[in-house]
Amino acid sequence: MPGQAAAVQTAAREIFYREALNEALRQEMRRDPSVFLMGEGIAGRGGSYKVTVGLLDEFGTKRVMDTPIAEASFTGVGIGAAITGMRPVVEILFVDFTMLIMDQLVNQAAKYHFMSGGTRSVPMVLRTQGGVGNGLAAQHSQSLEALFYHIPGLKLVMPSTPYDAKGLLAGAIRCDFPVVFIEHKMLYMNKGYVPDKEYVIELGSGDIKRPGRDVTLIAWSNMIPRSLSAAQKLAGEGIDVEVVDPRTLVPLDKKLILESVRKTERVVIVQEAPRRGGVASDIASIVQEEAFDYLDAPIQICAGRNTPIPFNLNLESISIPQEEDIVQAVKNVFVS
Amino acid sequence: MIDIKILKNLYKTMYTIRTFELQCIKLYRQGEIRGYFHPYLGEEAIAAGVCAALGGDDYITSTHRGHGHCIARGADLDRMTAELLGKKTGYCRGLGGSMHIADFTGGNLGANGIVGGGIAMGVGAGLSCKTQDQKGISVIFTSDGASNNGIFMESLNLAAIWKLPVLLVIENNQYAVSTPIEDSTAESDLYKRGIGIGVDSFQVDGNDVIAVYSKSLEAVKKCRNGQGPILMEAKTYRHGGHHVNDPGLYMPKDRLEYYKSRDPLILCREYLTETAQVKQDDLERIQQEVESEMDQAIEFAAKSPELTLDEFKKMTEVY
Numbered sequence: 001m002p003g004q005a006a007a008v009q010t011a012a013r014e015i016f017y018r019e020a021l022n023e024a025l026r027q028e029m030r031r032d033p034s035v036f037l038m039g040e041g042i043a044g045r046g047g048s049y050k051v052t053v054g055l056l057d058e059f060g061t062k063r064v065m066d067t068p069i070a071e072a073s074f075t076g077v078g079i080g081a082a083i084t085g086m087r088p089v090v091e092i093l094f095v096d097f098t099m100l101i102m103d104q105l106v107n108q109a110a111k112y113h114f115m116s117g118g119t120r121s122v123p124m125v126l127r128t129q130g131g132v133g134n135g136l137a138a139q140h141s142q143s144l145e146a147l148f149y150h151i152p153g154l155k156l157v158m159p160s161t162p163y164d165a166k167g168l169l170a171g172a173i174r175c176d177f178p179v180v181f182i183e184h185k186m187l188y189m190n191k192g193y194v195p196d197k198e199y200v201i202e203l204g205s206g207d208i209k210r211p212g213r214d215v216t217l218i219a220w221s222n223m224i225p226r227s228l229s230a231a232q233k234l235a236g237e238g239i240d241v242e243v244v245d246p247r248t249l250v251p252l253d254k255k256l257i258l259e260s261v262r263k264t265e266r267v268v269i270v271q272e273a274p275r276r277g278g279v280a281s282d283i284a285s286i287v288q289e290e291a292f293d294y295l296d297a298p299i300q301i302c303a304g305r306n307t308p309i310p311f312n313l314n315l316e317s318i319s320i321p322q323e324e325d326i327v328q329a330v331k332n333v334f335v336s
Numbered sequence: 337m338i339d340i341k342i343l344k345n346l347y348k349t350m351y352t353i354r355t356f357e358l359q360c361i362k363l364y365r366q367g368e369i370r371g372y373f374h375p376y377l378g379e380e381a382i383a384a385g386v387c388a389a390l391g392g393d394d395y396i397t398s399t400h401r402g403h404g405h406c407i408a409r410g411a412d413l414d415r416m417t418a419e420l421l422g423k424k425t426g427y428c429r430g431l432g433g434s435m436h437i438a439d440f441t442g443g444n445l446g447a448n449g450i451v452g453g454g455i456a457m458g459v460g461a462g463l464s465c466k467t468q469d470q471k472g473i474s475v476i477f478t479s480d481g482a483s484n485n486g487i488f489m490e491s492l493n494l495a496a497i498w499k500l501p502v503l504l505v506i507e508n509n510q511y512a513v514s515t516p517i518e519d520s521t522a523e524s525d526l527y528k529r530g531i532g533i534g535v536d537s538f539q540v541d542g543n544d545v546i547a548v549y550s551k552s553l554e555a556v557k558k559c560r561n562g563q564g565p566i567l568m569e570a571k572t573y574r575h576g577g578h579h580v581n582d583p584g585l586y587m588p589k590d591r592l593e594y595y596k597s598r599d600p601l602i603l604c605r606e607y608l609t610e611t612a613q614v615k616q617d618d619l620e621r622i623q624q625e626v627e628s629e630m631d632q633a634i635e636f637a638a639k640s641p642e643l644t645l646d647e648f649k650k651m652t653e654v655y
C-alpha cells in the first residue's frame with residue numbers, strides 16, 4: 001500500500017528548524033486564506049534565515065509582502081489587518097528591532113481585547129529571532145523575552161526543536177490573541193523529526209525533552225539542546241536530569257513543571273537572557289510558592305550575565321550559560 | 337579649482353577605505369573576523385567628500401556600513417583593524433566590532449546596528465552644538481532604507497523647526513539588503529522628502545568625490561551660518577552584496593557594471609591626472625603609503641591582546 005510506505009518515510013523524516021517553520025506557514029496559508037505574511041526581505045529573498053523560501057511562488061505578492069524598513073508602521077498595519085478579518089504573520093528580523101514597535105505591540109495589540117471589553121481580538125503573530133551566536137554583538141544578540149512576558153495580553157512562544165517549531169507556529173497562527181513567536185538564530189540549522197502531515201501544538205502545553213528522576217531542569221529555546229548535552233554528561237556521573245521545555249512562556253504549563261518538581265524535588269532553571277528580571281526568576285517564584293514543601297534544595301538559576309553581549313568571541317561565550325555552567329548549576333542543587 | 341593637496345587627500349582617503357575593506361574582507365574569509373561586515377566598497381566618495389569639508393569640532397553619526405565614515409573622519413587603521421578582530425586595543429576594546437566601530441576622539445559618535453538608529457542622536461548633537469555655542473556642526477550619515485523609518489522624518493523635522501546645524505547625508509545606494517529602492521518607495525529621489533518639511537535639500541552624484549566635496553563645503557558653511565539643517569542625497573551603488581556573505585546576485589549585471597565603470601576611485605584618478613595634472617607617480621606613492629599602513633595595522637591587530645575576563649567583569653560591574 002502506498003500509504004504505508006509513505007508513513008514509514010514520514011516517521012524517519014528529519015528537517016531543519018527553518019524548514020519546519022516554512023512548513024507551518026505553508027500549511028496554515030493553504031488552510032486559511034486570511035493568513036498572510038509581512039516583513040523585510042521575506043518575499044523574493046525568502047527571509048534572512050530562509051524561513052519563507054518558496055512562499056511567494058505559491059501564494060503571490062498579496063500574501064507574501066516585502067516591507068520597507070518601517071517596523072513600527074508595518075506592525076501597526078498588521079494589527080489593523082488583524083482586527084478587520086485577516087491573520088497576519090509579521091516578521092521582525094531580530095528581536096532587538098522589536099524595540100521599535102513597542103507602542104504598536106504593547107499599547108495597541110496587547111490591549112485591544114481588554115479595551116473592547118473582551119469583544120475584539122488581534123489574531124496576529126509576530127515572528128522574530130533572537131539570542132547569541134555568530135558574533136553579532138550588542139544590538140543583534142539579545143534575549144528579550146522577559147519584556148513580552150511582562151505584558152498582559154501577549155502570548156509568548158519560544159520553540160526549541162523543529163517539531164515544536166512547526167506545531168507551535170501553526171498553533172500561534174490559529175490563536176486569537178497577539179503572539180510573540182521568538183525563534184533562535186542558532187537553531188535554524190538544527191535538524192529533527194517533523195511529520196509532513198498537518199498538526200498543531202496548542203499554546204500552553206510544555207514538553208518533557210528528557211525524562212529523569214533526580215532533578216528538574218527547566219529551559220527553553222537554544223538552552224534546550226545545551227541542557228540536553230549537559231544532562232547527558234551528568235548521566236555519566238549518576239545524576240538523572242529531567243529536562244522540561246515549557247515551549248510557550250505565556251501561557252506557561254505550570255502543571256507540567258510542578259508535576260516534575262514534585263517528582264524530583266530539585267530545580268534548576270536555565271535561561272540565556274540576563275539574570276535580572278528574567279523569566280527564570282518568575283518561574284522560580286511560582287515553583288517555591290506552589291511546591292515549596294517538595295524542594296530539597298534552593299532553586300538554582302543559571303542565566304546570562306547582566307551585560308550587553310560583547311563582540312569578542314571569548315567574552316561572548318562567557319556572557320551566556322555554557323554546557324559546563326549548566327552542569328555546575330545542577331551539581332549545586334546536590335550540595336547540602 | 338580645489339587645492340591640489342586637498343585633492344590628493346580626497347584620493348588618499350578613498351584609497352584607504354578601499355584598501356581597508358579589501359584587506360579586512362580577506363581576514364574575514366580567513367576566519368579572523370566574524371559577525372556582520374557591511375563593506376563601503378563603491379561608496380567611498382561620500383564619506384571622503386563630506387568629511388573633508390569638516391573641521392575638528394564637528395560630529396558625525398554613522399551607520400551599520402560605517403568603516404568608511406570612521407576612516408574619513410581620521411581614525412587610526414591600527415585600532416580599527418584591532419576592533420574588527422575583537423582586540424582590546426580596538427576602538428571599542430573589541431566589544432563592538434564592525435557594526436559599532438567608532439573613533440570617539442574624532443567626533444564620531446558611533447556606527448549603529450539599528451538602521452536609522454543614529455539619526456535622532458545626530459540631531460541631538462546638533463542641538464548641543466547650537467545651545468552650547470559650540471563651533472561644530474553635526475553630520476548624520478544615513479541611508480535610503482533608513483529614510484523609510486519614521487524616525488528619519490521626525491528627526492529631520494525637529495532639526496528644521498529648531499534650525500539646527502545639521503547636515504543629513506542620505507547614502508542612496510538604491511538597495512536595502514536585496515530590496516531595490518523602487519519597491520520600498522514611490523519616489524526614489526529621496527532629497528524631495530526634505531523639501532516637504534522645509535529643509536534645504538539637494539542631490540549629488542555620490543560617486544564623484546569632487547562634487548560631494550564641493551557641495552559639502554557649501555552645506556557645511558550654511559550650517560555654520562545658522563542656515564541649517566541641510567539634506568544631501570548622494571546617489572551611489574554598492575560594488576557587491578549587502579554584507580560580505582551576500583553575493584548580491586539580485587543586482588542586475590548591467591547596472592553593477594555601469595556603476596563599476598564609474599568607480600569613485602577611477603573617476604577621482606582621472607580627474608587628478610587629467611584635469612589637475614597630478615603625476616601618476618604621486619598617486620602610486622600615495623597608494624603604497626596606504627598599503628604599508630594597512631599591513632602594519634594588520635600586524636598590530638594580530639599581535640594585540642584581548643580584553644580579559646576580569647577586565648570585562650570590572651567594566652560591566654556598573655550595570
Ligand SMILES: Cc1ncc(C[n+]2csc(CCOP(=O)(O)OP(=O)(O)O)c2C)c(N)n1
Nearest residue numbers: 097401449450451479480481482511512513
Ligand atoms: C531597525 C532595523 N531594521 C532592520 C535591520 C536589518 N538591516 C540591516 S541593514 C538593512 C538594510 C539597510 O538598507 P539601507 O538603509 O539602504 O542601508 P545600506 O545597507 O544600503 O547602506 C537592514 C534591513 C536593522 N539593522 N535595523
Ligand SMILES: [Mg+2]
Nearest residue numbers: 480509511512
Ligand atoms: Mg541602501
